[in-house]
Amino acid sequence: MTNFNKTFIIILVLALVGLIYLLSPILTPFLIAALLAYLTDPIVEKLIHWRIPRLISVIIVFLALFSVIVLLILLIIPLIQKQIVALVILIPKIISWIQNTIFPWLHTYLDIQFDINVDIIKNKLMQNWMQASDVATGLLKTVLQSSLALVLWLTNLILIPVVTFYLLRDWKIMLNSIRNLLPRHWEPTVVNLMMESDTVLSAFFRGQLLVMISLAVIYSIGLTMIGLGVGVIIGIISGMVSLVPYLGFIIGIVSASIAAYVQFGTIDSILLVWLIYAIGQTLESTVLTPKLIGDRIGLHPVAVIFAILAGGSLFGFFGVLLALPVAAVIMVWLRFLNRQYRKSHLYK
Numbered sequence: 497m498t499n500f501n502k503t504f505i506i507i508l509v510l511a512l513v514g515l516i517y518l519l520s521p522i523l524t525p526f527l528i529a530a531l532l533a534y535l536t537d538p539i540v541e542k543l544i545h546w547r548i549p550r551l552i553s554v555i556i557v558f559l560a561l562f563s564v565i566v567l568l569i570l571l572i573i574p575l576i577q578k579q580i581v582a583l584v585i586l587i588p589k590i591i592s593w594i595q596n597t598i599f600p601w602l603h604t605y606l607d608i609q610f611d612i613n614v615d616i617i618k619n620k621l622m623q624n625w626m627q628a629s630d631v632a633t634g635l636l637k638t639v640l641q642s643s644l645a646l647v648l649w650l651t652n653l654i655l656i657p658v659v660t661f662y663l664l665r666d667w668k669i670m671l672n673s674i675r676n677l678l679p680r681h682w683e684p685t686v687v688n689l690m691m692e693s694d695t696v697l698s699a700f701f702r703g704q705l706l707v708m709i710s711l712a713v714i715y716s717i718g719l720t721m722i723g724l725g726v727g728v729i730i731g732i733i734s735g736m737v738s739l740v741p742y743l744g745f746i747i748g749i750v751s752a753s754i755a756a757y758v759q760f761g762t763i764d765s766i767l768l769v770w771l772i773y774a775i776g777q778t779l780e781s782t783v784l785t786p787k788l789i790g791d792r793i794g795l796h797p798v799a800v801i802f803a804i805l806a807g808g809s810l811f812g813f814f815g816v817l818l819a820l821p822v823a824a825v826i827m828v829w830l831r832f833l834n835r836q837y838r839k840s841h842l843y844k
Contacts, residue, residue, distance in 0.1 A: 520811040525652040527818060529659035535701055536561055537667050554664045562657055575728055582725040589758045689832055696824045703788040704739065710784055711735040711744065711776055718772035719752055722765065726755055734773075738780070739820075740800050749773040799823060 516523070536557050543553035602608040663670075678686050712735025719727025734748030749769065756765040800820065807819025837843050 517811065520815065525655040526659055529656050529663060531701070532561065532656070532660045533663035533667060534697070535705075537664060540664060540667075551665065554661065558657075558661050558664060561660075576732075579726055579729040583729055586726060586755060586758065590754055593754070593758050689828060692832075693825045693828045696828055697821055699788075700820060700824050706788050707780065707784045708735045708738055711738050711780060714776045714779065715748055715752075715772065718775070719769070722756070722768045722772070723760075724752065724756055724765075724769075725759055727752070730755065734776075745773060745777050799827075 539557050540550065540553045543556065544550055548556075675683065675687065712732045714731075715734045716728045716731030719731050724730070730748055730752045733751075734744045736744070737747055738744030752769045752773070753766045756769050757763075759765070800823070803819040803823035804816060807815030807822070809815070811818065
C-alpha cells in the first residue's frame, strides 16, 4: 500500500467519524430504522425463499413489526404508569426502613454514621407522586409546550417506519453497492470480515435482545405472581440491565428483596424473590445464553460497560445505541489483526 493510499484511508476514516459526530443529533431515527431493518431482514429472506416476491414480503414483515410495536406500547404504558405510582408510594417506606434498620446496624457494627434528612426526601416524593401517576400526559404536555420539539418528535416518529420500509426493500441492493465500491484486492478479505461481523452482530442483536426480553418477562411474571407491587418495573430493569453479565441479577435481586420485605415484612417473601431470580439465572446460563448467543460476541463485561459509557459521552443517546455494535465489530477486526500479527515475521 502506497503512502498516498494510507493517507487517503486515514483522511476518509477521520472525515467519516467527524461527520457522524456532527450529525449525531439527527441520526438516531435512522439508526433505529437500520436496526429494525437488520433484525427483520432474515424474516424477509425466509419469505422470499418461500417464493413470495420481495416487495410483498417486506410489506408483510413491515406491517407485522409495527403492529407488534404499537400493541406493546398500548399495553405496557398503562401498566408502567400504575407501577410508577406504586413505586412512588413504596419509596418512602423503603427510606424509613433503611433509616430505622440499616443505618443503626451500620452504626452499631461498623461505626458508620449517616446524616441524611430522610423526612425531606419523603415529603418531596409524596408532593410529586400525582405527577408520576400520569407519565404519558406529562410527556405530552412537555412536548406540546414547544412547537419545535413537537415538529422534531413527529418527524422522528414518521421517519422511523418510512426509513425502515425503504431499507428493508433495498437491503440487498445497498449491500451489493457497498461491496462493488471496495478495491478488488481487498474485497475477499473485507467481505469475510463483514460476514464474521454479521455473525457477531446477529448474536448480539437477535440473541442478546431475546435473552433480555425473556429475562424481563420471567422476572416480571414471577415477581407479580408473589404480589410484589413494583414487580413489573423491577423485572423489566433486571432484564434490560442483564446486557452486562450478572449486573441485572444483582440489581434485581437486591431491589426486589428490599421492596418485598418493606411491602410484606416477612422473610418468606424474600426467599420467594431469591427463588425467582435463581430460576431466571439458571435458565439464562443453561438455556437462553447457550441457545441464543453462544460464545460469538466475545465482549468482556468491562468492555461492555466502557463501550456504553464512551458512546454516551461522545455521541449522547445516539452513541449509546451505536456503542455495542461498533465495539463488537472492532473486536472482529482486532482478532483479524491479531491473526495477521501472529503470521508476520515480526512475531516469529
